[in-house]
Amino acid sequence: MCGIVGYIGNKKASGILLNGLSALEYRGYDSAGIALVNEQIEVIKVKGKVADLVSQCLSIGSELNGTIGIGHTRWATHGKPSKENAHPHSTKKFAIVHNGIIENYKEIDEFLIKNGYKKTSATDTESILLLIDYLSQNINTLEALKKAISILKGSFAIALIHLGEEKIYAAKKESPLLIGIKDNELFLASDLSAFLEHTKQFIVLEENDIAVLEKNGQFEIYNNGVKVQRTIKSVDWNLQTAQKGGFKHFMLKEISEEDEALANTIYAHIFNDKINMDIDEELLKKTDKITIVACGTSYYAGLTSKYFFEELLSIPVNVEIASEFRYLKPIFTQNSIFIAISQSGETADTKESLNLAKSFGVKTISIVNVQESTIARLSDYVLYTLAGPEISVASTKAFVCQLAMLYLFALKIAQLKGIEIKPYLNELMSLPSILKTEFSRLNTEVEKIAKKYANVKNFMYLGRGLSYPLALEGALKLKEISYIHAEGYPAGELKHGPIALIDENTPTFVIAPNFEPLYSKTISNANEVKARNGKIILLSDKFSNIADDFVQVPNTSYFFSAFVNIVPLQLFAYHIANILGNDVDQPRNLAKSVTVE
Incomplete structure (x- = not known):
């Protein structure tokens, strides 16, 4: 998730671009840069923040x-945070910024190498740039962009400038891009916050749109x-409202972004129906714990992932709480793998558990959201x-992305074992579309x-x-932001x-997703609650008249039900906290990254 900004008009573009990037920095802060059209294309970029x-x-x-330029603030996807990987990327003729994931960039790179091109970065964005540069040898910029886009697979929002042309070219597929309109000036951005101080009139580019912005304000x-x-x-809107995309809180906005975050995470690791991970494959083949x-x-x-791992691979999986594990004497096999999960990559207990595993000589893998x-x-x-960045303290989209990465890792091992x-893989790739379609209704x-x-003071969450684990997470979310006591239990332990x-x-x-025998067993446990005058909120793809309230979730297979069932649990906690007037994004006593024991 990155921020794009562009300006074309009669004013100096640099200040407008920098202010726009400052407003967009919540979308990414690993590196930033701008490119301006002068006698040559001038590119200024840094590793670090917009400041x-x-x-x-x-x-x-x-x-x-x-007076014509584009800018970018980056959340690293392809390639670590560095000046070389920062956007804009440029050739003598072009400069480009890009948000999204290009799935077939390796194929494009192979083609470009055969035609004499050499990349200077590790990004998929530079692959787009060089492809356009190659195609433009025989056709104009607009046609080169159109042809390039027909080759690209994945998601993208693109802004492109060409030396000698007083134009900005833009293209959009599955990543947001807007045009701001003011007299003889035009703006381009990932969201309204980048140009809101200049104009409140805008156009939302739709799927597969290509736009050409000209200096006279025409497009x-x-x-x-x-x-x-x-x-x-x-x-x-004011600036803060714009950064939240019109949502009242970042938490609700981030739940709404789970489809995009999930798609980015999944597609970055799939190429030609194979899972790409920079991990020793011989190590994975031998893994036995x-x-x-x-x-x-x-x-x-x-x-949650433990069920999938053990069903698919028949490998024992232990899942431990880091604050407890770090004081244990763990038992590892010769071919064990240790996985540490942390959204921030700075969680103190998880870090010390990782160090403990390393002291036993175990190979370690981390699943984190923050590079370096x-x-x-x-x-x-x-x-x-x-x-992408999570601004709200309560973690939401990180959960589905972590779960997806764990599933991809399990599938990678399975693929190596000939399973x-x-x-x-097909069902995993279908999930972003399901979440995008269902969000509004569920909300x-x-x-x-x-x-x-x-106004209830106590809640119980049950699941089999x-x-x-979803019952545990649902209860945690409610406690975190509503301050209501809630407990999650295995449904069979109720009695x-x-x-x-x-x-x-x-x-x-x-x-209770509709999978036998789990569904009928869980409904039986719900009957035990009903017999004690308890109220039932049923979350399922199948209705039961035992429910006092029913939330119908999309139908999936068993192992992928967690991806859709988590969304209403997050939304329920959010709406309860909002109704109570709590500070949803910064709940009391909590920090985003727990860096102390």
Whole structure:
């Protein structure tokens, strides 16, 4: 998830671009840069935050006179954070910025190498640039861009400038891109916050749109080669509202982004139906035990994945809480693998557990969301989730991305062992579309139920199989941001003590995807609650008349049900906290990254 900004008009572009990038920095802060059209294309970029880029530009001063330019603030996907991998990328003729994932960049690179091109970065973005540069030898820029896009597989928002042309070219597929409109000036950005101080009129580019922005304030938009018209819209937002995309809180915005985050994470590791991971394959083939260690939400992602690992690979998987594991004397086999999961890559207990595993000589893998973080540097191998920045303290999209990465890792081992993975891979790749389609409906339905139960003081969450870790995570989310007492239990354990807590004032969230025998067993446990006057909120793809309230989730196979069932659990916690008037994004006593024991 990165931020794109562009300007074309009669003012100096550099200040406008830098201000726009500052507003977009919540989307990425590994590196930043701008490119301006002058007598040549001038590129200024740095590893670090936008403030570092501002300092660099101030040192150059009045020489930055271009009135056409593009800029970018990066959250690293392909290639580690560095000046070389920072955007914009440029040739003598072109400069480009890009947000998204290009799945077939390796094929493109092979083609470019055969035609005399050599990359200077590790990014898929430079692959797009060089492809356009190659194609433009015989056709104009617009046609080269169109042809390049027809070759690209994946998601992208692109802004492109060409030396000698007073134009900005833009293209969009599955990544947001907007045009801001003001008199004889035009702006381009990933979201409104980048140009809101200049104009509140804008156009949202639609799927497969290509736009050409000109210096006189004119623009044209094409879709599949046909010139089209898009509606000019207007908003009355302030900057903070714009950064939240119109959502009241970052947490709700980040839940809505789970489809995009999931797609980025999945597609970055799949190429021609094969899973690409920079891990010793001989190590993976010999693996006979996996230990997963994490804290909080990351621990529940690990616990959920255990069911998939053991079913698919018949390898024992231990999932441990990091704050406990670090004081144990763990038992590893000769071919054990240790996996540390941490959104920030800085979680203190997880880091110390990793060090403990390393002291036993075990090969270590980390699953983190922040490049160059401490846990990433300490690990033998790193698997990066591409959730983008999470601003809200309560983790949401990180969970689905961590779970997806764990599934991809299991499928990688299965592939090496000769196990057929195509059906699993197909279903995994279908999930982003399902989440995108279902979010609005689930949000509306869950909000209605939350209003009914907002004043309750205690909740129970029940689930069986891989729905049990979801019960734990659902209860955790409610505790974190609503400050309501909630407990998650395996549904079968209800009668072994927790049922004593059930009464008419303690609702029970029952997570029961329709898979026998788990469904009928879980419904039987719900009946035990009902017999004690307890209220049932049923989360399932199959209705039961035992439910006082019912949230219907999309139908999936058993092992992929967690990806869709987690969304209403997150939404329920969010809406309860919002109704109670709590500070949803910064709940009391909590920090985003726990860097102390």
